Amino acid sequence: MLSMDLFRNQVDKIRDDHDKRGIPHESIDRVLQLDEEWRGALKEMENSRRERNQAAKGIAEAKKKGDTETSQRIMSEVKNLGERIAALDEKAKSLLDERDRIRMRIPNLLHDAVPVGDDEEGNTQHSLHGVKPDFSFEPRTHNELIEMNKWVDLERAAKIAGSRFFFLKGDLARLEMALQTYAVDFLVNRGFTFVQPPVMMNRPAYEGVTDLSDFETVMYGITPDPLYMIATSEHPLTAMYMDEVIEPSLLPIKMVGVSACFRREVGAHGLSDRGIWRVHQFTKIEQIVISHPDESWDHHEDLLQNCVDLWDELGLHYEVVNICTGDMGTVAARKYDLEAWLPGANAFKEIVSCSNCTDYQANRLKMRYRTSDGNAAVHTLNSTAVATSRALVAIMEQNQEEDGRVLIPNCLISLMGGKTHLEPCKW
Numbered sequence: 001m002l003s004m005d006l007f008r009n010q011v012d013k014i015r016d017d018h019d020k021r022g023i024p025h026e027s028i029d030r031v032l033q034l035d036e037e038w039r040g041a042l043k044e045m046e047n048s049r050r051e052r053n054q055a056a057k058g059i060a061e062a063k064k065k066g067d068t069e070t071s072q073r074i075m076s077e078v079k080n081l082g083e084r085i086a087a088l089d090e091k092a093k094s095l096l097d098e099r100d101r102i103r104m105r106i107p108n109l110l111h112d113a114v115p116v117g118d119d120e121e122g123n124t125q126h127s128l129h130g131v132k133p134d135f136s137f138e139p140r141t142h143n144e145l146i147e148m149n150k151w152v153d154l155e156r157a158a159k160i161a162g163s164r165f166f167f168l169k170g171d172l173a174r175l176e177m178a179l180q181t182y183a184v185d186f187l188v189n190r191g192f193t194f195v196q197p198p199v200m201m202n203r204p205a206y207e208g209v210t211d212l213s214d215f216e217t218v219m220y221g222i223t224p225d226p227l228y229m230i231a232t233s234e235h236p237l238t239a240m241y242m243d244e245v246i247e248p249s250l251l252p253i254k255m256v257g258v259s260a261c262f263r264r265e266v267g268a269h270g271l272s273d274r275g276i277w278r279v280h281q282f283t284k285i286e287q288i289v290i291s292h293p294d295e296s297w298d299h300h301e302d303l304l305q306n307c308v309d310l311w312d313e314l315g316l317h318y319e320v321v322n323i324c325t326g327d328m329g330t331v332a333a334r335k336y337d338l339e340a341w342l343p344g345a346n347a348f349k350e351i352v353s354c355s356n357c358t359d360y361q362a363n364r365l366k367m368r369y370r371t372s373d374g375n376a377a378v379h380t381l382n383s384t385a386v387a388t389s390r391a392l393v394a395i396m397e398q399n400q401e402e403d404g405r406v407l408i409p410n411c412l413i414s415l416m417g418g419k420t421h422l423e424p425c426k427w
Helices: 002-010 011-021 024-064 068-077 081-103 144-147 154-161 168-189 203-210 212-218 232-240 293-313 359-365 389-397 410-415
Strands: 124-129 193-195 199-203 227-229 253-262 281-291 317-323 336-342 349-357 369-372 376-377 379-387
Touching: 002 011, 002 024, 002 227, 011 281, 024 068, 024 317, 068 081, 124 168, 124 293, 168 193, 168 232, 168 253, 168 281, 168 293, 168 379, 168 389, 168 410, 199 203, 199 232, 199 317, 203 232, 203 359, 212 376, 232 281, 232 336, 232 359, 253 293, 281 293, 281 389, 293 317, 293 379, 317 349, 336 389, 359 379, 379 389
Parallel strands: 193 253
Antiparallel strands: 124 317, 199 227, 253 281, 281 379, 317 336, 336 349, 349 379, 369 376
């Protein structure tokens, strides 16, 4: 969330950002109102406590002098002061909770380079990579390829877990493991530390990394325990240093995380979202950076470059897009997406999101670094490296051959035991 210092001293920046996003200012005004009332309640409570302390001294002095009349008079004057202080304390807490509840829903300030647009149609192309595949035959969708090669069993998974779950089999399952190893090795060689996070989080930690009012509908809750299955390893890895002061010598902290991810994916979706493109459980390799504020925009470009280099090695055709104001979520200040070309859908579709969240998550998580002037919020950044199910779809559709086999990217051949093609599964 945005710092209160920003609301109190630079509120016009927040108003201007709301204008870019096309959202009204009511929440900003309400935060300022509640903050003023909260500070007023604190001041009144402080004055009441001072009055009580002075009264206590007066009573003590009167008793010391044997002046019973004066001590009783003072006690009578302040007899309700304790209840008043307790009521003011409760009022202050209520005002603070309401102020911060609203403040947590106010989005991050956008970077000046974010293009203005109403929705995803306003996103702009940043760069184009690879060669668009040209087929001498009618290319199949990934749904057709997984069915003819028996690489995925959706029906039996639905029988035991419901729709949008799947069994992954044979060479395609091996390729999924190869992608995990490839992406982790790639990022470890670039100075990232491999971390496997927990796949459940409690509510306070989750509220630190995302706007639950917006995100909770796609998450799986755990009953009766107050936990959520993670939707991405970004969330536990970013929250790892929650409520901590980080020594500046440790910055930047760079992590590559691998985890199963769980999303409800509610709502209707198109034909190209079927198969293993939009599912309830998938594996994702994620880049996380916890950074000094002065260095975060350089790290954002580095995260994007890691993605570009990694996906270039896979030999696929894709584009990088700048996400516009109307397509930006609450948390990120700027975001790039990578979108792979899917011949079956005849469209580019998202495979990577790369975001700088500046101090927005850190303020919510109370995650600071030590400075000579006190503690200050770090910046947090995240980027998908590979969401394996979507990478498999892109590889299958772009590298398919007429007989239905699929050419394995060169960088993964050694991880596939030297095989050059994905062969059909027998059952």
